[in-house]
Amino acid sequence: MRWRPGLPGDRLAARRVDTVAELRQLVTWARQHPDVTAVRHRRVRELVGDPPDVCRRGHRYGGGSATRAALGWRECACGGHIIHTCGWPGCGDVQPDPPSARTAAPAR
Ligand SMILES: [Zn+2]
Numbered sequence: 001m002r003w004r005p006g007l008p009g010d011r012l013a014a015r016r017v018d019t020v021a022e023l024r025q026l027v028t029w030a031r032q033h034p035d036v037t038a039v040r041h042r043r044v045r046e047l048v049g050d051p052p053d054v055c056r057r058g059h060r061y062g063g064g065s066a067t068r069a070a071l072g073w074r075e076c077a078c079g080g081h082i083i084h085t086c087g088w089p090g091c092g093d094v095q096p097d098p099p100s101a102r103t104a105a106p107a108r
């Protein structure tokens with residue numbers, strides 16, 4: 001949902017709906033709202049299970065800020081993956097969550 005520029009606060013508001021009826025209600029509301037310029041919606045797959053806490057070389061993602069994993073997001077046909085990039089020097093392991101056959105680094 002994109003708000004007209006110039007409003008205070010975030011221009012991009014993400015709402016989560018669980019049913020088609022709720023989605024229809026939200027879209028109907030947004031179309032009537034003068035400040036909403038675009039409505040996008042997509043299915044988001046629930047992320048199941050615990051996020052990984054070690055990279056595939058066994059480095060812990062927790063730790064101090066120096067070694068904390070960087071988080072990213074990759075759009076995917078299955079709904080998307082959270083991307084954990086290992087922060088350990090010289091490692092650079094990039095791990096999608098949930099795991100994916102595509103393990104290449106994200107484009108950006
Ligand atoms: Zn690592």
Ligand SMILES: [Zn+2]
Nearest residue numbers: 076077078100
């Ligand atoms: Zn995927």
